Amino acid sequence: MAFRIQLDNVGKKFDAFHALRGFSETVSDGDRISLLGHNGAGKSTLLNLLATLSPPSSGKISYEVDGKAVDKKPQIRDMLTYLSHEPMLYPDLTGLENLNFVARLHGIRITDEELTALLDKVGMRTARNRLFRTCSRGMQQRLSIARALLPQPQLLLLDEPFSGLDSEGIARFTELFHASDLSWLLVTHDLELAWQMANRFWILKRGKLIHSVRRDDLEHDDYLGLAREATMAGVTR
Amino acid sequence: MKGISAIDLVLLGLTFIVMFLAIVWALGVAPTEAEQGDVQRIFYFHLGSIWPAFLAFFYVLYASVRYLMTRDMNWDRKALASGEVGLYFASMVLITGPIWAKPTWGVWWAWDARLTSMLVMWFIFLGYVLLREYIDEDSKRARVGSVLGIIGASMVPFVYMSNRWFETQHPKPVIAGGEDSGIKDPQMVWALVLALAAFTLLYFLLARIGAGLFNNEGRIKDLHARMHLLEEER
Amino acid sequence: MTPVSAVFKAMLAKDVRRELRSKEIFISGFLFSIILLCAIYIAVTAGNLKFEKMGTGAIWLCILFTGTVSMNRIHQSETANGCYRGLILAPVEGGWLYLSKVCANLLLLGFSATLLVPLTALFFQLDVWANLPYLLASLYLGILAFVAVGTMVVVITANTRMKDVLFPLVQLPLVVPVLIGGVNSTAVALEGKAPWDWLQMLLAMNVVFLSLGFLLYEFLLEE
Numbered sequence: 001m002a003f004r005i006q007l008d009n010v011g012k013k014f015d016a017f018h019a020l021r022g023f024s025e026t027v028s029d030g031d032r033i034s035l036l037g038h039n040g041a042g043k044s045t046l047l048n049l050l051a052t053l054s055p056p057s058s059g060k061i062s063y064e065v066d067g068k069a070v071d072k073k074p075q076i077r078d079m080l081t082y083l084s085h086e087p088m089l090y091p092d093l094t095g096l097e098n099l100n101f102v103a104r105l106h107g108i109r110i111t112d113e114e115l116t117a118l119l120d121k122v123g124m125r126t127a128r129n130r131l132f133r134t135c136s137r138g139m140q141q142r143l144s145i146a147r148a149l150l151p152q153p154q155l156l157l158l159d160e161p162f163s164g165l166d167s168e169g170i171a172r173f174t175e176l177f178h179a180s181d182l183s184w185l186l187v188t189h190d191l192e193l194a195w196q197m198a199n200r201f202w203i204l205k206r207g208k209l210i211h212s213v214r215r216d217d218l219e220h221d222d223y224l225g226l227a228r229e230a231t232m233a234g235v236t237r
Numbered sequence: 238m239k240g241i242s243a244i245d246l247v248l249l250g251l252t253f254i255v256m257f258l259a260i261v262w263a264l265g266v267a268p269t270e271a272e273q274g275d276v277q278r279i280f281y282f283h284l285g286s287i288w289p290a291f292l293a294f295f296y297v298l299y300a301s302v303r304y305l306m307t308r309d310m311n312w313d314r315k316a317l318a319s320g321e322v323g324l325y326f327a328s329m330v331l332i333t334g335p336i337w338a339k340p341t342w343g344v345w346w347a348w349d350a351r352l353t354s355m356l357v358m359w360f361i362f363l364g365y366v367l368l369r370e371y372i373d374e375d376s377k378r379a380r381v382g383s384v385l386g387i388i389g390a391s392m393v394p395f396v397y398m399s400n401r402w403f404e405t406q407h408p409k410p411v412i413a414g415g416e417d418s419g420i421k422d423p424q425m426v427w428a429l430v431l432a433l434a435a436f437t438l439l440y441f442l443l444a445r446i447g448a449g450l451f452n453n454e455g456r457i458k459d460l461h462a463r464m465h466l467l468e469e470e471r
Numbered sequence: 472m473t474p475v476s477a478v479f480k481a482m483l484a485k486d487v488r489r490e491l492r493s494k495e496i497f498i499s500g501f502l503f504s505i506i507l508l509c510a511i512y513i514a515v516t517a518g519n520l521k522f523e524k525m526g527t528g529a530i531w532l533c534i535l536f537t538g539t540v541s542m543n544r545i546h547q548s549e550t551a552n553g554c555y556r557g558l559i560l561a562p563v564e565g566g567w568l569y570l571s572k573v574c575a576n577l578l579l580l581g582f583s584a585t586l587l588v589p590l591t592a593l594f595f596q597l598d599v600w601a602n603l604p605y606l607l608a609s610l611y612l613g614i615l616a617f618v619a620v621g622t623m624v625v626v627i628t629a630n631t632r633m634k635d636v637l638f639p640l641v642q643l644p645l646v647v648p649v650l651i652g653g654v655n656s657t658a659v660a661l662e663g664k665a666p667w668d669w670l671q672m673l674l675a676m677n678v679v680f681l682s683l684g685f686l687l688y689e690f691l692l693e694e
Contacts, residue, residue: 015375016461051560053694055308057376073689074472078562086553088560092489104481105561107473131492132552147557206469305690360644368641371631377693381630384687388623388645391683395648395676402672403651 010059037204091133285432289440293323298390318447500583526595565689613653
């Protein structure tokens, strides 16, 4: 399965504020993109637009799977998952029950053993029968990652996916993600993590894409220069 | 820039003339009703306001559907303007009703099907207007407001039907002087027709002005947005 | 896309399990009703009215008020942790999501109401056996209509800054026809007669409200 998302001059306006403007890019299979920018640069807005959480104010986003255009929201939502700072898991359900609900909601038939295997993968077997609200912040985040991986998406939209994780956790998931055939769009303020996780970089400044570069064309030092400049822009504003 | 359009001016003039005639007929030309006396004259304004209130709420339904189909903010502004004006007319009905009821029925408020229905309808549209006050972002306000506008307006027939049924199931002591009584004199009919026409014109005028106002607000917001952009580019 | 039956199963299983664990609706629905019944008895008797005549009204007042509190509570739990966003992002048509949610809400509120009936019968000396099938039909059709409207309205008002205040203010006027239909239907059923015309009205309202919800819910699934 191959997918392609084409953003054509996309803009998003909240009242008088242009959160994003004139954004034209393509995301396709194998893209692992780090999205960098200062606070309020439009990173989360872009993720929300791609996730179909809100429609663009101008421009067009077109989705394609295996060369065929996909325009119904449920079908688009089938190809991607969103992992944000909110875990999207119910406090009163256990880890297993939560994942079971997500699986059913996404129309996936899956046994408890397979779900337990998934919990093992994120190192959270202990949370299997534990109420979600009694789990620690880091455990919740790990379960949240399991939730995002469960529907086997083609594209992951990651908004600070590793916040609250210990260094072992970050190392584990960086490895896990790299070993998969997933594509993703990552928003993080950790410049080093962004460098490790990506083969492309989009750098946003005040709602505009100012750099779109491939990792192959970039030295680490140049990357740091670009990224620092972009993240500083918000402060001096 | 747009000023006042010719249509608005014509509408304004027409409303003034017809409203003037309506007042003259209702207060002067139409004869005094035999049983109720001069108090009955408020009826022309009472009934005159009911019709535009319904018209307004029906238009909210129409414009809300159009908004959800097109996502064109103009439709939402028209819906909101119409809803607000409709709420004023409904308030007029609720205020003039008791004033008329006290001398004729002897009580300020009777749980008459028409009164109850109007009160419930007033609340439904108060909810519609209030809701928008408490949503911060434009497109969300329009989207969510339109959905509520459609639900609210669709509920109105049920409000009327259920209240009517309720009343027929529970007969009450007959209250003297129904609304239809006493309208026999042709001058009374004229006063009523003029009042209906005047308030309908007033509804159109106010709704147009309201929508225009919201439009200008929207334009100012857009200009602000563009100004921000220009500042950024510099 | 997820098959419709799977959505219903998932939603019902999840909501029932959550309720069994937290007992939110049992508390906000049933326990709250008991004290409300006491209040109604006191208020009615103070006005020199025969409290036995108040039974039907008491049931519906409880359904209306505790229903509003319960619906608010259900949606608050749904939005905690951003779970509602999870629902939005599921590959499911908005209409089916709405209907599955209505089903789950009907189950939870209906259960509270079922417990309420014998209690009201006891307190207000009602003869519930007079025409039990019609009594239950009146109650459940009424609750279904209440839930059909509430499931939409609670999401609508959740978008505002004053959701806790606005939900009852918007919801209650909208369900006045449901109240009129429900309370009359119940009253007729308690007299041992068949309230056909009122049941038909409730049925008609359900058809209209559920269709509206099915068509419009999609528009509420945005942020």
